[in-house]
Structure formats: structure tokens, C-alpha cells
Amino acid sequence: xxxxxxxxxxxxxxxxxxxxxxxxxxxxxxxxxxxxxxxxxxxxxxxxxxxxxxxxxxxxxxxxxxxxxxxxxxxxxxxxxxxxxxxxxxxxxxxxxxxxxxxxxxxxxxxxxxxxxxxxxxxxxxxxxxxxxxxxxxxxxxxxxxxxxxxxxxxxxxxxxxxxxxxxxxxxxxxxxxxxxxxxxxxxxxxxxxxxxxxxxxxxxxxxxxxxxxxxxxxxxxxxxxxxxxxxx
Amino acid sequence: xxxxxxxxxxxxxxxxxxxxxxxxxxxxxxxxxxxxxxxxxxxxxxxxxxxxxxxxxxxxxxxxxxxxxxxxxxxxxxxxxxxxxxxxxxxxxxxxxxxxxxxxxxxxxxxxxxxxxxxxxxxxxxxxxxxxxxxxxxxxxxxxxxxxxxxxxxxxxxxxxxxxxxxxxxxxxxxxxxxxxxxxxxxxxxxxxxxx
Numbered sequence: 001x002x003x004x005x006x007x008x009x010x011x012x013x014x015x016x017x018x019x020x021x022x023x024x025x026x027x028x029x030x031x032x033x034x035x036x037x038x039x040x041x042x043x044x045x046x047x048x049x050x051x052x053x054x055x056x057x058x059x060x061x062x063x064x065x066x067x068x069x070x071x072x073x074x075x076x077x078x079x080x081x082x083x084x085x086x087x088x089x090x091x092x093x094x095x096x097x098x099x100x101x102x103x104x105x106x107x108x109x110x111x112x113x114x115x116x117x118x119x120x121x122x123x124x125x126x127x128x129x130x131x132x133x134x135x136x137x138x139x140x141x142x143x144x145x146x147x148x149x150x151x152x153x154x155x156x157x158x159x160x161x162x163x164x165x166x167x168x169x170x171x172x173x174x175x176x177x178x179x180x181x182x183x184x185x186x187x188x189x190x191x192x193x194x195x196x197x198x199x200x201x202x203x204x205x206x207x208x209x210x211x212x213x214x215x216x217x218x219x220x221x222x223x224x225x226x227x228x229x230x231x232x233x
Numbered sequence: 234x235x236x237x238x239x240x241x242x243x244x245x246x247x248x249x250x251x252x253x254x255x256x257x258x259x260x261x262x263x264x265x266x267x268x269x270x271x272x273x274x275x276x277x278x279x280x281x282x283x284x285x286x287x288x289x290x291x292x293x294x295x296x297x298x299x300x301x302x303x304x305x306x307x308x309x310x311x312x313x314x315x316x317x318x319x320x321x322x323x324x325x326x327x328x329x330x331x332x333x334x335x336x337x338x339x340x341x342x343x344x345x346x347x348x349x350x351x352x353x354x355x356x357x358x359x360x361x362x363x364x365x366x367x368x369x370x371x372x373x374x375x376x377x378x379x380x381x382x383x384x385x386x387x388x389x390x391x392x393x394x395x396x397x398x399x400x401x402x403x404x405x406x407x408x409x410x411x412x413x414x415x416x417x418x419x420x421x422x423x424x425x426x427x428x429x
Contacts, residue, residue, distance in 0.1 A: 131426045135415040142416070156285075163263075167429055175422055 041218035044103045044116045046136065048129055052122050052153065054192060055205075056104045062205045063100055068213065070100040100218065108136045111146065118147045118219045120183060120212075125155035125164045134171050141176050148178065149217050151208055152185035161185035181215060184208040241365040241372050244295070249365070250279065252374045253291055253338060257281050259376050259428065260336050260361065261289040268323045274311055276304025282325045288312060288333040295363060298339035302346065302360075305335045309357075338363045342379050350379060378428075 045056050056072045063070040105111055111119050119140070123133045137148060150168065155161035169180040186208075190201035211217070244252075250270065257265045261283040268288070269280035279291040290312060292305025312319060312333045320326045337343060338361045346360045360379040365372060418426075 127426065127429055132415075134422070134426060135418065138416045138418075163429060167426070171422070171425055174425070175419075 040098050040101045042101045042103055042116070043118065043120060043212065043218045044105055044111055044114070045120045045122060046108060046111055047104050047106050047122050048124050048132070048153070050106055053104050055122060055151070055153070055186065056102045058201070059205050059209060060100075060102050062202065062209045063102075063212075066206070066209060066213075068100050068209075069098045070102060071098045072102040072104065074104070108139045111140060112143055115143075116146055116219050117144075118149070118217055120149045120151060120217070122151050122153050123164070123168065124153050125160060125185075125188075127164075127167075130164055130168045130171075133168055137172050137178060137180075138176060141178055145176075145178055147181065147217070148172075149181040149183040149212070149215075151183050154188045154191055155185055156188055158185065158187075161187070181211075181217065183211045183215075183217070236368060237370075238366055238368050241367040244365040244372060248372065249293065249295060249363075249374070250277075252365075252372065253279060253293060256374060256376060260291055260338070260359075261334075262429075265289065266325055268325060272308065274304075274308045276301065276308065278305060278308045280312075282323065283334070285331075286325065286327050287331045288316075288319065288323075288326060289336060290333050291336045291338060293338035293363070295338075295340045295365070298337070298341050298343035298346070301337050301339045302343040305337050309333050309335045332357065334359070336361065338376070340364065347379060 047053065060070045060072040121133050121136065123129055133150075137145075140146060140148070150165055152161040152164050155164060165180070165182050165185075169182070172178040172180055184204065184207045186201065186204050190204055253260065254267055254270060257267060261281045264284035265281050267279070268282050271277045272280055272290075276292050276294065278293070281289040281291060283289050290305060290308050292301045292308060294301035294304070316330050316333075320328045320330055334357050336359045337346070340363055342360055342362060346358075349358065350360065361376045362379060363377075364375040366375055367373075
């Protein structure tokens with residue numbers, strides 16, 4: 001019997017500019033681009049569940065060690081939708097002399113309300129979590145879809161991380177025409193449950209931070225509402 | 234090409250064995266390999282090794298799911314006892330002495346199987362329902378994992394072939410997400426995310 005292309009790899013619709021869209025997202029080995037925007041850049045994280053908050057906290061520390069003055073803020077969810085400009089204004093008002101602000105959020109509604117144009121999804125390495133991530137991406141795509149980066153959390157190894165990422169990325173590409181950026185993974189053995197203080201965890205977080213910076217994966221300003229952002233350190 | 238699919242009227246045990254061996258990747262994960270097509274034990278299960286070097290026992294009986302489960306459990310015990318010998322015989326297992334997984338295949342789930350999966354005590358067990366189909370005159374099988382009705386159990390069923398290590402606690406879906414509005418998925422989308 002002749003082999004056929006796995007349907008998972010068959011695009012539902014052909015898009016001529018698709019290759020360019022993806023190739024633009026390949027990570028370059030070239031020098032890191034300069035940040036051209038003044039003020040604090042915002043990187044929203046959509047958590048699978050609140051216990052993942054340690055990831056943004058430690059990532060913030062790693063970014064600071066790498067010379068990027070960073071802070072992790074709590075975005076009060078469930079309120080009126082603050083725009084990115086509001087968030088940045090609020091950071092300035094707080095005197096936060098920072099270059100990067102990591103904003104963990106629990107709900108896609110928060111990302112939509114704030115109209116962030118970039119978001120990092122922390123996706124546990126399980127089929128259920130991948131399906132949930134897909135549902136959330138589908139929800140986000142109902143408005144102007146943001147650029148989406150993925151960090152796989154808790155796979156056994158790089159191979160497993162790649163397989164889960166590929167499942168999600170092929171699905172979003174095939175059904176939603178949304179490419180995903182692979183920002184890296186945190187393997188099972190570096191989770192705090194397995195090892196409270198782990199040198200390897202720092203290495204994996206460093207790789208993620210490098211990919212975030214090299215791909216300039218942070219939000220740009222969009223016209224937003226004039227409501228006041230509410231941030232808490 | 235037009236596909237004509239219908240239930241196959243008959244599939245003998247050895248033909249089903251061949252089809253299951255062909256479907257080893259579905260049963261034991263990608264990059265699995267066949268160690269023994271017919272073990273000389275009760276029920277004559279199939280012995281596979283998954284990509285991580287775990288032995289995977291496939292016990293099957295289309296007509297009698299209970300017999301498939303009981304034979305599989307017996308074989309699992311026998312294999313666990315014989316692990317040092319089995320590891321010497323099969324280089325694929327790399328002398329790791331890993332505990333065997335059991336995959337039970339039958340047309341209907343065995344009595345109590347769903348409850349076992351739901352309770353989480355079936356961490357080393359995956360149950361597949363199997364339908365034999367005729368596609369353009371060729372015989373094929375449709376395998377569907379039994380999910381036990383709970384996401385955690387479904388995850389266990391779909392990832393069984395990979396590891397017996399404890400799962401990361403944060404894999405479990407948290408309560409706050411229950412309130413999220415999720416978009417409806419098409420049948421095609423659901424089917425795509427059924428398996429890794």
C-alpha cells in the first residue's frame with residue numbers, strides 16, 4: 001500500500017504567504033536586536049493554572065541576571081479591560097525603572113480584555129493540557145489573534161516536549177491558520193516538586209529568556225481603552 | 234478514491250493479532266517495536282517495547298473482554314517475575330528492568346475497567362475498544378482508548394506507553410478553568426487531539 005501524507009500535516013486551506021509567516025518567526029543566531037521602544041516592554045503569560053506562577057517569578061530573576069531589568073506583576077483579573085498602554089503608564093507611575101514586565105494571567109479573557117498582541121502560553125505536557133491550550137488559542141483567535149509563544153512544562157525530555165508542541169502547533173496551523181513560536185520547555189526533573197533548588201532549571205529558564213529576547217517577544221502598544229490598570233507588585 | 238467502509242463480518246484471532254502488531258504505534262506509542270508476537274502464556278498476548286524501553290503486554294479478545302483482562306493480568310504477573318530473564322533476551326529493553334504495562338483490547342470494555350481507570354489505580358493499564366472494519370474489501374481495525382470518564386484517566390490512557398514515573402502534579406486540570414468559556418470544537422478537531 002502506498003504511504004500517504006498524514007492528514008495532520010495537510011493544511012485545510014492553502015495560503016501562499018504562510019511560509020513567509022513562519023520563516024519570519026525562526027530564531028536567528030545573529031546579534032540580539034536593540035529594543036527600540038522606550039519604557040517597559042510587557043510580556044503576558046497565560047498560565048495553565050495558578051501554581052505555575054513560580055515560572056514567571058524565576059524567569060524574571062533570570063532576565064534580570066542577564067541585564068534586563070525585569071519585574072513580575074500581578075494583573076488583577078476579572079475587572080475592566082486595561083490596555084497595554086494603561087499597563088505601561090501604571091508601571092511608569094509606580095516608578096518602576098524596568099525594561100521588562102512579566103504579567104501572569106489565568107484566563108484568556110484577561111488577555112483579550114487587555115488586547116495584548118503577544119502572549120506566552122505555559123502548557124503542561126499532557127494531551128488534555130494541549131487540547132485546553134488549543135481551545136484557549138481558538139478563543140483568543142476570535143478577536144485579533146496575538147502572536148503566541150509556547151513553553152512546554154513538565155515533559156520527560158526534549159523529544160517529548162517536541163512531540164507535544166508539534167501536536168499543538170500542527171493543530172493550530174491546520175484548523176486556525178495560526179503559527180506558534182516554540183519558546184522552549186521545562187522538563188519534569190527540574191520542577192520544584194522534584195527538586196526545590198535546581199541548577200538545571202536555571203539553564204532551561206535561561207534558554208527561554210534568550211528566545212524571548214531574540215525574537216522580541218513582547219507587546220507593542222495598541223490603541224486601547226482609557227481605563228486605569230491596576231497592578232500590584 | 235471512494236472509500237467503502239463497513240463492519241467486518243469476521244476476523245479470526247491470528248488475523249487480529251497481525252492487525253494489532255501493525256497498530257503497535259497506537260497501542261504502545263510511536264517508535265515502539267515488537268519483541269514477541271505470541272507469548273506462550275494464557276491468552277497468548279503480544280509483547281512490545283515502547284520508545285522508552287518499557288515492556289508492553291497486549292492482551293486481546295474481541296468477544297470476551299473479561300478474558301482479555303484476566304489473561305493480561307496473569308501475563309503481567311508472569312512477566313514481572315521473569316523480568317531479569319526477559320531483559321537478557323530482548324536487547325531492546327536495555328536491561329532497565331522496567332515494570333510492564335498492560336494494554337487490553339476488546340470490542341467492549343471489560344466489566345469494571347472504566348471504574349479502575351477512573352479511580353486512577355490503573356496507572357499501568359490501558360484499555361482500547363476495537364472494531365474490525367472492512368475498507369474497500371481490506372480488513373482494518375479502529376482502536377479507541379477508554380478514557381474512564383475523567384481527564385486524568387484519559388491522560389493516563391493516552392500516555393501509558395511512555396512512563397510509569399509519577400506525573401507532574403500541575404498536569405491535572407485546575408478548578409478555576411471550569412468557569413472559562415471554551416469554544417466548541419468540530420469533530421475533526423476532536424479527532425485530531427484524541428492521540429499524540
